[in-house]
Amino acid sequence: MKNPFETEERRAFRETVRRFVAAEVTPYATEWDEAGEVPWSLHQKIGALGAWGFGVSEKYGGLGFNDCFMRSAFSEEFAKCGAGGIGAAVGGRSISIGPIEKFASDEIKDRILPDIVAGRKGSSLAITEPSGGSDVANMQTTAKRDGNHWVINGSKTFITGGMKSSYFVVGARTGDKGLKGISLFFVEADAPGFSRTVLDRKMGWWASDTATLHFDDVRVPAENMLGEENRGFLSIMNNFNYERMGMVASMLGMMKLCLEYSVAYAQQRETFGKKLIEHQVIRHKIADMSARIDQIETYINWICWMTNEGEMPVAEVSKAKFSASKALEFCASEAMQIIGGAAYLRGNPVERIYREVKVNAIGGGSEEIMRDLAVRQMGL
Ligand SMILES: Cc1cc2nc3c(=O)[nH]c(=O)nc-3n(C[C@H](O)[C@H](O)[C@H](O)COP(=O)(O)OP(=O)(O)OC[C@H]3O[C@@H](n4cnc5c(N)ncnc54)[C@H](O)[C@@H]3O)c2cc1C
Structure with a gap:
């Protein structure tokens, strides 16, 4: 179908992704899906295409601009490899990059964002809990202030990339009941009290790992709160x-x-x-x-x-x-x-x-x- 919004830049980007997927992903799609994982080098190859740089400053290895057409072209062309789990395995990070870029401190961003955008490290967004994913307002995981730290307790489940990610954006209750009592936190996988278990034997998306995350008195510095207190969901x-x-x-x-x-x-x-x-x-x-x-x-x-x-x-x-x-x-x-x-x-x-x-x-x-x-x- 002819696209009235096509520009030379968008056409070229789509073509680059299409060729990459045909040469570097599709031939291995069945093998990787059956094996339940993709080689980490794939993350880096996709990072080099700029796929995770939309809306991210060039300072952090991003593209310095956002374009919904190009983002969509990437997702569409990548899906043509025919294994959604491969897209999830590498692209799981994309839903956590936005909050990190928008709300994390400069110190955190300087330290970790270039690695995530380039595909050297993984990151995940952790919202869903064992008690439910649809009713976000009823989130049970808590974060309590203790001096210069927040102490997180609870668990998250169905987290894409959860077994391999180094960094997490985690929703936790800091205030009253409802959506207005939820804040977001940046948590590192090596934080004491953090652990994870694999959610295995999925119906599909085999190539991507899915995890349950456990937070047992995980202490994070106060500056790890992303955005304003109790406005995490809105942000x-x-x-x-x-x-x-x-x-x-x-x-x-x-x-x-x-x-x-x-x-x-x-x-x-x-x-x-x-x-x-x-x-x-x-x-x-x-x-x-x-x-x-x-x-x-x-x-x-x-x-x-x-x-x-x-x-x-x-x-x-x-x-x-x-x-x-x-x-x-x-x-x-x-x-x-x-x-x-x-x-x-x-x-x-x-x-x-x-x-x-x-x-x-x-x-x-x-x-x-x-x-x-x-x-x-x-x-x-
Ligand atoms: C492979 C996979 C990867 C995922 N990756 C992530 C991730 O990276 N991060 C993350 O945070 N979450 C992730 N999720 C979780 C996903 O977002 C949730 O599964 C989804 O939001 C639904 O939540 P639930 O499964 O707890 O179902 P529930 O909320 O328990 O709902 C059960 C069913 O009831 C329906 N339902 C609920 N409330 C109503 C209502 N009021 N009226 C009518 N029907 C209703 C729902 O639509 C659903 O079909 C992933 C899930 C899967 C399967």
């Missing part, structure tokens, strides 16, 4: 939008892969004396998948245009997120039907994408929570 609202947009764009990439794979298969497979692609039922499936892809792509362009104009289109991002996971669910299912038994075998990207639909429908704000948020934005 990362925009961060959630970027996280969700990254997921929407990545779902678009997966939808395109489903279409591409099923068309290629239908063009060569014969049933009942003719090519599969010549059967009208199959052609209709392709039309329906293609229409959903166009809808999500158009939505992304519109949201990126608004975001670049300085708006924070919360309602549109929420609607795009649940529309995209529903569209991906449809495309993955139809692609499986077109390919048939061959798509049921491990190693086929369509099989993997079909299993990864649900993490997109649940993680980063579930479909239900996204709908709630969208309706609230309508003033209802």
Whole structure:
């Protein structure tokens, strides 16, 4: 689809990512996903592409500018490797970079941000708790002030990159009940009292590690509070939008892969004396998948245009997120039907994408929570 927002710079960036993924990621996608990890050198290669530098000052190795179109192009093209777990393994850090860059002290940023942006070290955002992820306002982990320190107690779960990250942005309750009693903290993995256990045997995203984090009297200096006390949630609202947009764009990439794979298969497979692609039922499936892809792509362009104009289109991002996971669910299912038994075998990207639909429908704000948020934005 022709993109009216394309510029030479955006086209070149997308092309660079596309070529990188085709040469350096896709050929190894099945191997890494089955192995449950990616080589650390991949983090550094992606860092060199500038993927984590959006909105980060050049002083810390960032790009010194932000562009929603380029960010989305990265997520979309990367997803075309066909293994969402690889994107999560390396890109898990992206949702913690914003709060660190925006709120951490200069001392912390000088010391750690260049390593995160370049892919030498990992970082994670830790919000979800064993008692629940949707009801953030009910967060149970606490941070109590003790002289020049905060003492953190509690646990976080489902943390992407949690086993390997060196740094964490952690939400904890510092005040009263509700969203206005939550603050954010910068915590290092070697802090006494911090430990982690792996969450294994996931349905998908095998290449990425997922952890439960335990905080047992973890003391952090007072300057490790990120942003204002009790305003932690409010200060990362925009961060959630970027996280969700990254997921929407990545779902678009997966939808395109489903279409591409099923068309290629239908063009060569014969049933009942003719090519599969010549059967009208199959052609209709392709039309329906293609229409959903166009809808999500158009939505992304519109949201990126608004975001670049300085708006924070919360309602549109929420609607795009649940529309995209529903569209991906449809495309993955139809692609499986077109390919048939061959798509049921491990190693086929369509099989993997079909299993990864649900993490997109649940993680980063579930479909239900996204709908709630969208309706609230309508003033209802
Ligand atoms: C692979 C993976 C990686 C993740 N990575 C991270 C990460 O890096 N950092 C992090 O902080 N979190 C992460 N998460 C957690 C994710 O954000 C949560 O799973 C998600 O927010 C939902 O929380 P929950 O699973 O606790 O479900 P719950 O909040 O317990 O909800 C259960 C179900 O009920 C629905 N529900 C809840 N409330 C309502 C309501 N009011 N009305 C209708 N339906 C409702 C939800 O939509 C959900 O489907 C990850 C999750 C997964 C699966």
